[in-house]
Amino acid sequence: MVKPAVLPFAQALDDHPATLSEMVTSGRKALGYFCHYTPVELIHACGFIPVRISGGPGRLEKATNLVPDFICPYMKRGLERALEGDYRFLSGIVQGYSCDAACGVTNIWADNIQGELFHILPLPYEDSADSRHYLLAEFQHLINKLSDLGGNYTDLTLSHSLEIYNRIRNHILHFYQLRHQGKLPLTAKELWLVVQAGFVSPPETYLNLLDRLDAELDNLPPLSRNGAPILISGSVIESPDILEFLENRGGRIVADDLCSGMRSAATSTSMSGSPMENLMDRHFKRFPCPTRSRAEDRFPLIHQLIEQSGAKGVVFMFQKFCTPHLSDFPFLSGQLKAIHIPSVVIELDEMSQSDEQTGTRLEGLFEIIQD
Amino acid sequence: MEKTRKSNKRLQTAKALSQVVAEYYQECLAAKKTGKPVGWMPPMNGAIEIFYAMDLQPVFPENWSPVCAAFGLTPGNFEISEGMGYSRDLCGYLRNIIGYINGPISDDTFPLGGLPEPDIILSPGGGCVPVMKIFHALERRFPDARVLTSDLPQVAVEDIQEHHIDYAVAQIHRLIEFLTHTTGHKLDPDRLAEVVRLSDQACALWDEIMGFRKVIPAPFSAAEMGIMFVMVTRQGTRTAVDFLGQVLAEVKERAANGIGVIEDEKIRLFWDNIPLWYNMGVFNYVEKMNGVVVAETYSAAWSLRLDTVNPIRALALKSLMSYPLVSCVSIKKRREMVIKACREYQIDGVILHRNKSCVPITLGQMDIKKELEQTLDIPSVIIDADHMDDRNFSTAQFQTRMDAFMETLHERKTARNT
Numbered sequence: 158m159v160k161p162a163v164l165p166f167a168q169a170l171d172d173h174p175a176t177l178s179e180m181v182t183s184g185r186k187a188l189g190y191f192c193h194y195t196p197v198e199l200i201h202a203c204g205f206i207p208v209r210i211s212g213g214p215g216r217l218e219k220a221t222n223l224v225p226d227f228i229c230p231y232m233k234r235g236l237e238r239a240l241e242g243d244y245r246f247l248s249g250i251v252q253g254y255s256c257d258a259a260c261g262v263t264n265i266w267a268d269n270i271q272g273e274l275f276h277i278l279p280l281p282y283e284d285s286a287d288s289r290h291y292l293l294a295e296f297q298h299l300i301n302k303l304s305d306l307g308g309n310y311t312d313l314t315l316s317h318s319l320e321i322y323n324r325i326r327n328h329i330l331h332f333y334q335l336r337h338q339g340k341l342p343l344t345a346k347e348l349w350l351v352v353q354a355g356f357v358s359p360p361e362t363y364l365n366l367l368d369r370l371d372a373e374l375d376n377l378p379p380l381s382r383n384g385a386p387i388l389i390s391g392s393v394i395e396s397p398d399i400l401e402f403l404e405n406r407g408g409r410i411v412a413d414d415l416c417s418g419m420r421s422a423a424t425s426t427s428m429s430g431s432p433m434e435n436l437m438d439r440h441f442k443r444f445p446c447p448t449r450s451r452a453e454d455r456f457p458l459i460h461q462l463i464e465q466s467g468a469k470g471v472v473f474m475f476q477k478f479c480t481p482h483l484s485d486f487p488f489l490s491g492q493l494k495a496i497h498i499p500s501v502v503i504e505l506d507e508m509s510q511s512d513e514q515t516g517t518r519l520e521g522l523f524e525i526i527q528d
Numbered sequence: 529m530e531k532t533r534k535s536n537k538r539l540q541t542a543k544a545l546s547q548v549v550a551e552y553y554q555e556c557l558a559a560k561k562t563g564k565p566v567g568w569m570p571p572m573n574g575a576i577e578i579f580y581a582m583d584l585q586p587v588f589p590e591n592w593s594p595v596c597a598a599f600g601l602t603p604g605n606f607e608i609s610e611g612m613g614y615s616r617d618l619c620g621y622l623r624n625i626i627g628y629i630n631g632p633i634s635d636d637t638f639p640l641g642g643l644p645e646p647d648i649i650l651s652p653g654g655g656c657v658p659v660m661k662i663f664h665a666l667e668r669r670f671p672d673a674r675v676l677t678s679d680l681p682q683v684a685v686e687d688i689q690e691h692h693i694d695y696a697v698a699q700i701h702r703l704i705e706f707l708t709h710t711t712g713h714k715l716d717p718d719r720l721a722e723v724v725r726l727s728d729q730a731c732a733l734w735d736e737i738m739g740f741r742k743v744i745p746a747p748f749s750a751a752e753m754g755i756m757f758v759m760v761t762r763q764g765t766r767t768a769v770d771f772l773g774q775v776l777a778e779v780k781e782r783a784a785n786g787i788g789v790i791e792d793e794k795i796r797l798f799w800d801n802i803p804l805w806y807n808m809g810v811f812n813y814v815e816k817m818n819g820v821v822v823a824e825t826y827s828a829a830w831s832l833r834l835d836t837v838n839p840i841r842a843l844a845l846k847s848l849m850s851y852p853l854v855s856c857v858s859i860k861k862r863r864e865m866v867i868k869a870c871r872e873y874q875i876d877g878v879i880l881h882r883n884k885s886c887v888p889i890t891l892g893q894m895d896i897k898k899e900l901e902q903t904l905d906i907p908s909v910i911i912d913a914d915h916m917d918d919r920n921f922s923t924a925q926f927q928t929r930m931d932a933f934m935e936t937l938h939e940r941k942t943a944r945n946t
Binding site: 222223224225227228254256257258260261262264265268269277279281282283287288290291294295298448449451452453477478480481483484485486487488490491 | 612613614615617618619622653654656657658661664665667668677679681682683684689691692694695698699702855856857859860882884887888890891892893894895
């Protein structure tokens with residue numbers, strides 16, 4: 158059961174295929190993306206609805222004819238759902254290059270599922286005058302493609318979009334801050350619902366929901382502070398079951414470093430320059446993902462999250478076969494060990510993972526923390 | 529058939545390759561001893577030509593992995609990296625090189641003398657994620673090396689725009705500036721022009737050599753693909769041009785005299801994805817069934833000609849195109865390339881290596897399979913394996929699938945000829 162204050166988010170999540178299909182029927186267009194390195198503000202500024210593709214737990218049938226087993230369940234299930242017709246409301250995909258699998262699946266999607274625009278955005282890795290000059294050209298190239306699709310871009314529309322997304326992110330970051338302080342009256346599952354709803358809702362609608370929730374937070378009963386305080390690190394968590402499972406086994410999630418969680422909101426966009434400069438600035442200054450950064454650059458930020466939240470242990474929740482995260486794990490776990498923070502890895506497959514073996518490993522971690 | 533096996537080679541010049549390989553690694557070690565700066569870098573980009581032009585020593589850790597596989601040394605390296613916490617689901621190149629740099633790199637008795645430690649690391653942003661992560665691990669292991677993080681747009685070949693090229697050109701200039709500042713070596717534009725000319729000459733020779741495989745019977749097969757070594761490590765040098773010139777002469781002669789890989793070539797095959805470096809013998813397996821692997825996707829990465837009039841731009845384009853062309857970044861272009869090759873090389877069947885160690889090349893194979901069937905009516909078979917880790921390769925499964933596939937191809941051929 159989730160609190161009534163969170164129900165509108167659960168509803169938005171459940172209803173999004175129907176809601177978006179209806180909007181598309183009435184003339185709007187929606188574009189999908191896998192990774193939040195995609196500049197959703199730009200898509201929105203052109204008049205389209207950016208929608209994060211999700212896979213969710215479930216079986217694979219059609220996708221196995223197109224992709225190998227050894228890519229992450231998120232990609233496989235996303236493709237499976239598209240092949241089943243769940244993403245008919247999308248006019249295509251705009252994908253900021255993050256991992257190789259996302260690039261490949263986007264291209265395979267383009268070959269096998271109808272759409273008007275499939276664009277992979279080759280984003281720069283380094284921040285320099287040259288790379289900003291390049292990124293500006295790349296954004297302009299995307300704007301041209303979006304215009305061909307019927308989009309109407311102006312600096313003013315981008316400014317408006319940046320402002321909306323900033324307000325959204327500020328709300329989310331506020332929730333995370335409260336969680337770090339032990340003051341967020343939402344369970345891990347509830348916060349997951351709140352955040353995920355934003356990936357599939359028109360931002361204006363979502364912002365209204367967030368405004369209302371934020372206003373209600375003070376009236377909600379506080380959560381119990383029992384359980385081993387844990388930070389979760391990984392990419393995409395597609396089902397809240399694993400979070401509930403973790404909390405039922407004696408953990409208490411106090412912070413996360415997740416692509417489908419805090420990382421999607423951090424950081425806010427500076428509004429000090431031109432709209433395009435502000436958009437570029439966010440690209441270079443955002444909380445980094447392992448697909449585009451060194452583990453050395455990520456560890457201090459994870460450490461900071463641990464200190465801010467009082468986490469005593471880390472659960473790495475990786476999508477199975479996730480190269481970027483698996484590659485960084487040896488370094489990160491070693492660094493955590495050096496500061497006496499124990500960690501454990503859970504790999505998520507298509508059906509998610511909440512078996513007895515996982516439970517035992519989690520309980521082992523929680524016991525160490527609470528000793 | 530054994531799980532690990534070297535291939536039987538027919539070309540005399542391919543046999544001479546071992547000398548070329550040994551000399552390259554001797555040169556790398558000698559560079560370190562004499563104080564010539566050694567830089568570790570990923571392959572398939574224009575940095576190699578810049579290094580040779582600036583009299584610096586390029587070393588390719590990714591290419592070292594096939595060498596380790598050929599010497600049967602990967603299990604030891606895997607044990608080290610997996611012991612450090614690197615998952616078996618990660619690319620075999622990554623696990624091998626991380627194991628090597630954290631283990632036997634200091635062992636002087638390692639085959640070919642091993643690799644010299646880097647003074648410079650070119651750490652890529654761009655290319656595939658495992659290669660980027662390999663270089664992050666190198667930076668960690670060799671903290672005294674000077675690091676340049678290079679940046680390259682991951683863009684499909686057919687989508688390359690002028691701003692992508694401009695950025696790649698800016699990155700080449702950045703590399704030159706970094707190397708000049710770090711090593712004190714200056715870039716002589718005339719020397720660069722000469723290196724790029726040699727590099728282009730090597731590509732032209734490569735194309736010509738590969739072109740002779742269109743002849744029936746094919747003068748050599750994928751079993752000889754070790755010759756690619758010079759394209760990876762020696763591009764821009766006289767060594768590559770001379771060696772490929774010898775290969776060409778021999779291949780031309782074999783073709784002129786109708787000397788094939790086997791006496792009675794009946795089935796012509798195409799191989800997609802990286803070979804099994806620990807078992808190049810799989811290419812010989814089909815020979816007993818009158819089959820020859822006459823073309824492959826991977827060799828196309830070295831076919832890019834360079835505009836010698838504008839060396840920097842040529843290197844920028846090479847850097848932009850090489851990796852996308854053979855990976856999922858340019859599935860469309862890659863598919864077109866496979867279809868074209870299958871037509872030109874009169875391919876009867878395609879072997880799709882579903883490579884656990886390489887997601888970027890494996891993704892898109894099923895679309896290629898579909899296109900082959902629909903456009904050319906060419907059947908294909910999927911082989912589940914791994915280019916580095918023989919634990920992900922089943923000899924029995926390979927043989928069973930290949931036997932059945934070859935039988936089908938023979939039946940089709942007989943039916944068509946009657």
